[in-house]
Amino acid sequence: MTDRATTHAIGMEAATPPLSNRHFRGQVVEAEEIAPRIWVHGYRLPEVARRAQPGQFVHLRLNDGTAPLLRRPFSVLDVYPGDGVARILFKVVGTGTQILAGKRPGDDIDVLAPLGSAFQVPENVRRLTLAGGGIGMVPLYFLAKELTAARPGIELDYWFGARSAEEVYLLEDLRQWCKRVEAVTEDGSAGRKGRLPDYAQEWRGADMIATCGPIPMLRAIQATTADWPVPVHAALESFMGCGLGACLGCVLDTVDGFERVCTEGPVFDLRRLNLEVPA
Amino acid sequence: MSAPATGTNVDMQVTLGPLKLKNPVMTASGTFGYGTEYRELYDPAILGGVFLKALTMAPRPGNKPWRIYETPSGMLNSIGLQNVGIEEFFEKKEPFCRELAGKGTAMCANLAAQTVEEFQQLVERLETTDCIAAYELNVSCPNVKKGGCQFGTDPTLLRELVAAVRPGTKRPLIVKLAPQVTDVAEMARISVDAGADIISLINTFPAMAIDAEKRRPILATVTGGLSGPAIKPIALRMVYAVRQAVDVPIIGMGGIMNWKDAAEFLLAGASAVAVGTANFVHPTTPVEVLEGLQDYCRRHRYARVSDLTGALELP
Ligand SMILES: Cc1cc2nc3c(=O)[nH]c(=O)nc-3n(C[C@H](O)[C@H](O)[C@H](O)COP(=O)(O)OP(=O)(O)OC[C@H]3O[C@@H](n4cnc5c(N)ncnc54)[C@H](O)[C@@H]3O)c2cc1C
Ligand SMILES: Cc1cc2nc3c(=O)[nH]c(=O)nc-3n(C[C@H](O)[C@H](O)[C@H](O)COP(=O)(O)O)c2cc1C
Ligand code: FES
Numbered sequence: 001m002t003d004r005a006t007t008h009a010i011g012m013e014a015a016t017p018p019l020s021n022r023h024f025r026g027q028v029v030e031a032e033e034i035a036p037r038i039w040v041h042g043y044r045l046p047e048v049a050r051r052a053q054p055g056q057f058v059h060l061r062l063n064d065g066t067a068p069l070l071r072r073p074f075s076v077l078d079v080y081p082g083d084g085v086a087r088i089l090f091k092v093v094g095t096g097t098q099i100l101a102g103k104r105p106g107d108d109i110d111v112l113a114p115l116g117s118a119f120q121v122p123e124n125v126r127r128l129t130l131a132g133g134g135i136g137m138v139p140l141y142f143l144a145k146e147l148t149a150a151r152p153g154i155e156l157d158y159w160f161g162a163r164s165a166e167e168v169y170l171l172e173d174l175r176q177w178c179k180r181v182e183a184v185t186e187d188g189s190a191g192r193k194g195r196l197p198d199y200a201q202e203w204r205g206a207d208m209i210a211t212c213g214p215i216p217m218l219r220a221i222q223a224t225t226a227d228w229p230v231p232v233h234a235a236l237e238s239f240m241g242c243g244l245g246a247c248l249g250c251v252l253d254t255v256d257g258f259e260r261v262c263t264e265g266p267v268f269d270l271r272r273l274n275l276e277v278p279a
Numbered sequence: 280m281s282a283p284a285t286g287t288n289v290d291m292q293v294t295l296g297p298l299k300l301k302n303p304v305m306t307a308s309g310t311f312g313y314g315t316e317y318r319e320l321y322d323p324a325i326l327g328g329v330f331l332k333a334l335t336m337a338p339r340p341g342n343k344p345w346r347i348y349e350t351p352s353g354m355l356n357s358i359g360l361q362n363v364g365i366e367e368f369f370e371k372k373e374p375f376c377r378e379l380a381g382k383g384t385a386m387c388a389n390l391a392a393q394t395v396e397e398f399q400q401l402v403e404r405l406e407t408t409d410c411i412a413a414y415e416l417n418v419s420c421p422n423v424k425k426g427g428c429q430f431g432t433d434p435t436l437l438r439e440l441v442a443a444v445r446p447g448t449k450r451p452l453i454v455k456l457a458p459q460v461t462d463v464a465e466m467a468r469i470s471v472d473a474g475a476d477i478i479s480l481i482n483t484f485p486a487m488a489i490d491a492e493k494r495r496p497i498l499a500t501v502t503g504g505l506s507g508p509a510i511k512p513i514a515l516r517m518v519y520a521v522r523q524a525v526d527v528p529i530i531g532m533g534g535i536m537n538w539k540d541a542a543e544f545l546l547a548g549a550s551a552v553a554v555g556t557a558n559f560v561h562p563t564t565p566v567e568v569l570e571g572l573q574d575y576c577r578r579h580r581y582a583r584v585s586d587l588t589g590a591l592e593l594p
Contacts (some may be wrong), residue, residue, distance in 0.1 A: 020320045023562060061561065066352040066508045066536065071558060112562070239347050241354065242559040244320075246312035248332075248358045249347035257340055258361065 011135055022115070022244075024048065028107045037092040039101050040077065043109055046084030048146055052076045053118030054143035055235050055267040058088060059243035060108040062099045072096045073240050073262070075138040075212075076114065078145050086113070089170075091135050115243050117267045119205045119233055124156060129206035130178070131221065132212025133161040133196055139235045139266075140212055141170060150178040155179050157206065161196035165189035183211050200224040208233070211270070219275045226271070232272040236261050242251065289576040290583040291569070293327070295550050296476045296530035298413050298451040300327035301383050303545065304569045305583055307532050307555030308333055308389035308415065308455075309358060313372040314379055320562045322387045327571065328385035330479075330553060331376070333417050335391050336400055338364030342422065343499040350490050353509030353534070354556060355488055357422045357500040360391050365404050377410040385412035387453065391420055402447045413450055416440065419457030419482035421504045431457035433484075437466060438473045445474030446588045453530065456480040456521075458510075464524035471525045478521055479515045479530035479553070507556040508534040515547050522548025522589055536564065538571020545572075545587040 004160065019025060030042030048058065059071045074088040092101050103109065121128060128147070130140040137160055147154050156178040164166045164187045174181045178234070183191025184199060192199065196213070197220035203209055209228075211221055212235040225232050238261040241247035251258035252265070253274040283464040291302040306323075308330035314323045323329060341361025348355045363371065376386045388411050392398045398416065405411050418431035418440065430436045441454060454470040456463055458481040467478045483504025496502075514533025521529055531549030535541050535555070541552045557564040576584055 002458070012300060019563065022319045069352055069507055069556070070349050070354060071560065110561075239345050239349075241347050241356070242310075242316070242562070244316050244562065246316035247310060247347070247559055248341060248355070248361045249356055251344055251346065251361075253343065258344075 021047075022112055024111045024113065026109050026111055028103050028109055030087065031104055033101075034089075036166055038089065038167070038169060038263045039092070040087060040104065041090045041100070042080075042085045042087045043111065044084055045086045045111060045113065046081075048076075048078040048086045048111065048113045049081045049084050052079050052086055052114040054146050055118040055120030055139045056114040056116050057243075057266060058111050058113035058154050059240070060100065061114055062096050068096045068099070070241060071112065071243060072100070073115075073237075073243060074268070075235065076142055077138050077192060078142050079143070082157060089135070089138050089141075114244055116262055117265055118125070119235070119267050121147065121151075121210070122231070125207040126153075127157070127206050128154060129157045129159065129203040131159040131196055131200075131203070131209060131211040131213070133211075133217040134162075134167065136211070136217075136235070137170070138212070140210060141174065143210060148165070149248045157203070158182070159184060159196055159199065159203075160191075161185075161217065162190070163187065195220075197221050197224060204228070206230060210234075212236075215275055218270065218273075222270050222273070222275065232270040233267055234273070235266045236268055236273070237266070238262075289573050289581065290585075291573060293550050293581075293585045293588075296341075296451065297532070298385060298477060298528075300385055300551055302569055303551035304541070304565050304574070305330060305385075305387075305530065305551055305553040306554040306558060306565055308417065309554040310476040310558045313368075313371075314386075315375050317558070317562060321566050323364060324379055324382035324384050326384050326565055327551060328387055328412065329379065330387045330389050330415055331372075332362055333360045333389045333391040333420065333478075334362055334365055334368055334401060335360060335363055336397055336404075338362065338367065345498055346503075346581050348497045348503070350486070350488055350505065351509060353505050353507035354504035354559075355486055355498060357498045357503035358485065359422050359500070369408070373408060373410060377408075380410040380412065386410055387413040389415045389417050389455070391417045391423075395404060395440050398440060398444050399447055402444055404447060406450075412452065413453055413477070414444075414448065415453040415455050415479055416444065417455050417482070419455050421457075421459070421483060421485040421502070422500060424587055428457045428459065428482075428510040431455075431466070432460055434466065434469050438469050439476055440471035441470050443474060451476045453477040453479050455482055456517075457482055458484050458513065458517060464520045467521040467525045471527050474528065477528050477530060478525065479532065479540055480521060481510070481517055481533045484510055484513075504536070508536055510534050511540060515543055518549050519547040519591075535568065536560070538575060539569045541568045541572055542575050542587065545584070546589070547587045548591070550585065550588050
């Protein structure tokens with residue numbers, strides 16, 4: 001894996017000692033708006049960079065006050081263990097993400113991580129389709145990058161769904177790792193026109209599907225792929241409290257009852273989920 | 280007031296009637312799981328006590344999502360008493376309770392039920408383990424259709440319940456009061472008359488959030504319980520009111536985010552405090568509250584943290 005000595009130079013200073021095995025104080029080493037309202041942040045968090053797996057998330061405290069009160073969860077975009085840097089990519093949608101977007105290199109960040117479950121790709125998978133809607137691309141980007149390094153010869157197809165061209169990003173990186181990269185936009189301003197699930201039939205040849213995105217999209221993919229003989233795994237979102245499995249606030253309904261997105265998830269077997277929640 | 284304590288160790292022990300705690304810092308029910316969830320962040324054995332997640336006789340699946348939502352300086356929850364049920368508690372959770380109890384942390388069971396008989400059965404079953412230090416009757420959960428706060432808001436039912444549970448145990452009996460009553464002090468008096476050893480308060484306030492664009496309530500159950508800093512001033516007033524009304528010790532909670540908040544609850548009349556929502560925001564809050572209270576006592580020359588209880592100086 002490549003390190004980013006120059007970009008992350010500021011991160012080469014001594015790291016703050018971990019507060020515990022799951023609770024860290026890191027520094028912002030990278031903050032870039034890569035598309036309108038879409039930010040990539042790099043944090044100096046050596047432990048997280050070493051341990052985080054695709055699908056797992058970081059739970060960030062945004063300020064020391066009480067507004068916003070709760071932490072906010074973000075999937076890990078990728079890691080640079082050599083530099084001790086973990087990155088996230090987020091979209092500004094409200095108060096918390098607005099505050100986060102104001103952070104600059106050198107600022108401190110309080111992090112619980114790495115949390116939750118990761119994508120498990122069985123050894124026999126030769127051809128994997130990754131289907132990410134909007135910000136749902138984040139854990140799949142990490143998965144594509146890690147699999148390329150760990151499983152030479154694996155064939156990756158990447159489907160990037162968005163509203164319009166300006167919400168399609170990081171395609172150059174994805175093209176390095178994936179045999180085929182397709183963009184699908186609702187207004188047709190980039191790639192094909194429509195919504196991701198409209199093209200699900202083209203994923204037929206895959207040995208596995210990994211997906212992440214808004215619940216209506218996942219519901220459509222669930223319906224289309226219901227009887228396909230391959231695993232379909234999805235990373236889910238929910239409102240979160242503790243992120244640690246204690247508050248039971250983040251559950252989704254599964255065939256085995258309610259399960260915690262922060263602990264049993266965020267990665268679930270999509271077929272096990274009952275997605276009848278208000279989107 | 281006791282002798283000056285500069286440079287000396289502050290005595291952090293507190294005695295709440297029959298319940299002795301090594302320090303006054305506890306964690307509130309439903310915000311700390313069964314203690315295991317926070318093990319990777321710090322050793323929960325430093326806590327004076329832990330209120331376990333509510334237990335019911337049968338397992339409860341809880342409410343549909345969405346269950347939580349952030350509001351200004353607070354949060355709504357509608358968990359619906361999801362829990363493993365008393366038998367699985369014994370199989371899976373009791374060992375860690377035993378471990379913590381062995382280290383001197385008071386493990387308090389939070390009991391929830393729809394009938395008086397079910398409360399009695401819970402106590403009867405828990406009497407068979409020696410790792411439970413006290414029972415907290417949750418008569419104040421706003422998030423279940425039946426049995427939630429009905430006991431906590433109806434004086435007659437409350438009296439009957441406490442009186443019926445009392446003979447079943449010699450362990451400390453804590454009644455956790457609901458804030459949505461006209462006169463919380465009266466509910467405390469009734470609980471104490473009927474045999475409660477300790478009063479804890481407050482539980483969450485019934486509250487709601489609406490998505491105007493979608494014209495829909497955010498929570499699947501429409502309403503939930505409000506917790507966090509937003510409720511702290513009300514909680515303080517209620518602790519203060521209960522202090523005037525009854526002689527038994529009080530465990531205060533509601534929006535405690537740091538040692539200063541905790542000190543305020545002690546001054547208002549609580550003998551111990553419980554940290555709730557703050558566990559989600561900053562998981563080591565209880566550790567920092569403990570250290571901060573110690574430091575506060577040193578600065579203000581209190582030899583014992585228990586001297587803070589009710590030490591409010593009125594104008
Ligand atoms: C496991 C997990 C991984 C995530 N990964 C990413 C990521 O990689 N990049 C990214 O940009 N975002 C990600 N999110 C979503 C991100 O956490 C939210 O966008 C963020 O919390 C919004 O905070 P805010 O204060 O800006 O918005 P708020 O002011 O809290 O809310 C703004 C709007 O967004 C809605 N909203 C906020 N959070 C959620 C949620 N969790 N589910 C549904 N609606 C919500 C609110 O209802 C409101 O309409 C993830 C969420 C989870 C649970
Ligand atoms: C997610 C959540 C779950 C809770 N579950 C319970 C419970 O099972 N039993 C109970 O008596 N109180 C429960 N409570 C209430 C808390 O124990 C506490 O009384 C209340 O949240 C006020 O304290 P706080 O503002 O510090 O959180 C819960 C609170 C929250 C936020
Ligand atoms: S966020 Fe608390 S249990 Fe998942």
